[in-house]
Amino acid sequence: MSVDTEADAAASGQGVKPARIAISGAGKRYGDLQVFQDINLEFNEREIVTVVGPSGCGKTTLLRCIDGLMPVSDGEVRIEGDLMTQPREGVAMVFQHFGLFPWKTVTQNVGYGLKLAGVSRAEIDEKVPYFVKLVGLEGFESVYPYQLSGGMQQRCGLARALAMEPSVLLMDEPFAAVDAQTREILQFELLRIWEMRPMTMVFVTHSIEEAVLMGDRVVVLKGRPSSVFETIDVDLPAPRDRSTLAHPRFAELREHVWATLMDEVRAAEFDVR
């Protein structure tokens, strides 16, 4: 199947690999509430795409649809050619609320997905310490989530997703609940981990800075119901690190995204009153 598509692409002279995630004409309704509509997006292999948009515009909903946790109401979502109707192997999600099991230790939480995937005990015992170490949680293996800080809990959630060695990593505002300093540390650590093993990453965030810093592209969702207002290519040098924050282009892009969002944010504020 994928061989065919590649052959087609080669035959048509494009010579590019097909997108790993293809969203076309996607819309989602909860009852009468149309959350988003007519979304067309493609995410490539080895690409970090960040998604920004005002609160309630349907970012989490979009990730749920990509993960196959719920079906789209219109259009379709395909990953590697397969229609997403239920969660799929090779796709892992990091949740805004961490989603750790309070009765499982760090080790057990990180091994959760592997155990469900039927990986052998021995292999789990071998893999889990690697990912625990990767996210900097060594020494906390047998600790329960309540004994961890917010940042450490999110590291644990990240390790659990990474342990699946996914080709698609979906991140729902993963660092929103941690303090600014921890957030910065986690951002650069995530980039470092991604560099070691690049994959398709869809990264939802509230923070414009974070979107520009992390993304190869920034997708701006806007409107009610929302749709893609703009996709901005982030032409910042790789690898991204602290010096990126001081780059003049970074400031430009940040201002650009901010201006794009501002009208919407203002409108949303009036909506609330």
Added chain:
Amino acid sequence: MNSLWDSRPIRFSTYAAGLLIGAVLWEYFGGKVNPSYGAPLSATAKRFIFLVSNGQLQDAVLGSLQLYFVGFISAVLAASLFGLLMSRLNYLRVGFENYIMLLYATPMIAMVPFIKSVLEIGFAAKFTVVFLFGFFPVLYNTLEGARSVKPEMVEVAKSFRSGEFALWRDLLIPHTVPFILTGIRQGAGRALVGVVAAEFLISSSGLGGLIQDQQGKYSMSGVFASITVLTAMGLLLMWIGRVLENRMAAWRGLNR
């Protein structure tokens, strides 16, 4: 102020003094009242030894314990399984919810004559009484717990491609167990009431039967000896309940 009670010997001796005063009062007033209303501690202890020496008390305790455990363990298993199932199957939940509220609110003792007339006076009838006394508190708390599983956590499980069995194992059961234990603690006492009620009202046996028997012989000391044993059983059950709850509390960060 606090430091006084931090000292173990002081706490212990105050505790012992409380018990001693109670015993002295029992002995004093028990000896003064008409023997058909009461008995002093010494007479109760003597009677206790007598009932042990002729084997009556052990038989009664064994009979009651057997009824208790068979009835209550069945109730716990049935109630927790049914409660968990109800939380996963909407039609079960919607269909039964009202009845459960009704039965939880009904004083089960009112059902005993009905059970007796349907099931006659054998073990089945007594078993049913104990079962019903213990069943609803456990069911009610199980439902409460299973219902409070966060949808976000179910989503996490689904995202990691959990099947139904794994969902029960990793999420539903661990989340609900503390609630089930609360139900067990509530139900444990009620089931003991159920045992005595069944032994009084269905047919005389066990400790309930012994109380009736001793009363028939106008031996208040025998009645008190039996009640004391029931009290001890109640205390033991409460203690077991608390130990179980504490063991489960590790991941919740509760130090009780």
